Amino acid sequence: MSMPDIPNKMHVLQAVKSGSAEESLKYIEVDTPKVTRDDELLIQIKAIGVNPVEAKIRSGNASPVPIPFPRVLGGDYAGVVVDKGSKVTDFEIGDEVFGALSIPIGPKGTYAEYVLVKLGSGAIAKKPSNISFEEGAGVGVAFGTAYQAILVLGNLPKEGVRKILVLGGSGGVGTYAVQLAKAIQNTEVVGICSGKNAEFVKSLGADRIVDYTVEGAIGALVKEEAETFDLIVDCVGGEEYYNQLVGLLKKKGTFATAVGPVMHVGADKVSLFSGAKMILTVLGRKLFGCRSYQVVLHIPWDKFASEWTPYFSDGRVKTVLRDDQIFDLKDGVLAHKKIESHRTVGKIILRP
Numbered sequence: 480m481s482m483p484d485i486p487n488k489m490h491v492l493q494a495v496k497s498g499s500a501e502e503s504l505k506y507i508e509v510d511t512p513k514v515t516r517d518d519e520l521l522i523q524i525k526a527i528g529v530n531p532v533e534a535k536i537r538s539g540n541a542s543p544v545p546i547p548f549p550r551v552l553g554g555d556y557a558g559v560v561v562d563k564g565s566k567v568t569d570f571e572i573g574d575e576v577f578g579a580l581s582i583p584i585g586p587k588g589t590y591a592e593y594v595l596v597k598l599g600s601g602a603i604a605k606k607p608s609n610i611s612f613e614e615g616a617g618v619g620v621a622f623g624t625a626y627q628a629i630l631v632l633g634n635l636p637k638e639g640v641r642k643i644l645v646l647g648g649s650g651g652v653g654t655y656a657v658q659l660a661k662a663i664q665n666t667e668v669v670g671i672c673s674g675k676n677a678e679f680v681k682s683l684g685a686d687r688i689v690d691y692t693v694e695g696a697i698g699a700l701v702k703e704e705a706e707t708f709d710l711i712v713d714c715v716g717g718e719e720y721y722n723q724l725v726g727l728l729k730k731k732g733t734f735a736t737a738v739g740p741v742m743h744v745g746a747d748k749v750s751l752f753s754g755a756k757m758i759l760t761v762l763g764r765k766l767f768g769c770r771s772y773q774v775v776l777h778i779p780w781d782k783f784a785s786e787w788t789p790y791f792s793d794g795r796v797k798t799v800l801r802d803d804q805i806f807d808l809k810d811g812v813l814a815h816k817k818i819e820s821h822r823t824v825g826k827i828i829l830r831p
Contacts (some may be wrong), residue, residue, distance in 0.1 A: 529553075610791050620778065634731070636731075
């Protein structure tokens with residue numbers, strides 16, 4: 480296929496400084512990147528996945544050390560290959576692909592009409608024909624976090640029924656975690672979510688739901704099912720949930736968290752003191768806790784094409800999308816305000 484016309488200029492959603500979404504995010508025009516290395520691909524982006532870490536970096540809350548601005552945030556994408564270097568042999572011009580940059584915080588991220596992707600950094604795969612660009616864009620960070628928590632850190636027993644609890648089963652990571660847990664053979668999956676999302680989380684594969692808004696519901700679960708779970712996947716964070724739920728785990732069970740000991744960490748400013756406190760709490764739980772405690776600090780991008788993609792191509796896992804959570808790139812401020820509400824269901828997507 481001949482190389483398509485690539486404009487000299489493109490639009491990006493740039494974080495010009497730290498602050499609120501309105502103060503920081505500006506829709507501007509910049510030079511379109513060009514392939515200059517033989518291991519690079521230029522992707523025309525069709526959809527972009529939005530993740531909480533991007534809003535936390537933009538706000539200035541996520542790091543006690545200042546991060547320089549301006550920068551284009553974003554890591555997850557789906558799109559079409561429009562140019563490539565000579566060493567790129569697994570992809571052709573015109574291929575529909577999806578993937579993620581190695582880190583979603585820029586400075587040359589995917590909140591853009593085009594992005595340069597380097598082989599061996601982050602992940603890229605051919606997009607299955609049965610999923611849309613929007614569905615593909617949602618996969619990266621969120622599914623990778625669920626995969627790491629369950630299949631890498633989860634230490635699930637090799638035999639018998641595996642009992643898995645997903646805390647926060649209706650969010651971006653949680654919707655993938657419920658489906659992935661159920662896709663494993665011989666699992667019983669219990670989800671903790673609000674009552675209004677109970678039927679939805681059941682539709683993803685949860686065998687049972689515990690409504691955290693009902694007084695005494697979690698306490699009853701702990702009392703009746705103490706030391707019966709193999710794995711807790713925590714997509715919310717916080718001391719309270721950890722202290723309440725850790726007693727559900729078997730002696731060799733694992734508490735795997737995508738967030739850490741602070742609920743919605745980064746929603747408020749992380750100072751040097753609070754950052755040190757979190758590290759000490761994690762170390763204390765890992766060294767002296769009554770059960771194995773694991774934090775998702777790494778996403779195994781090398782598994783993206785070989786192990787993650789089949790879950791989507793064969794329909795075992797689907798990206799949860801809602802019309803009111805898909806925004807035009809120029810309206811990225813609304814997307815960030817939505818993700819900061821902590822009231823999202825499934826993924827938030829931007830479209831250039």
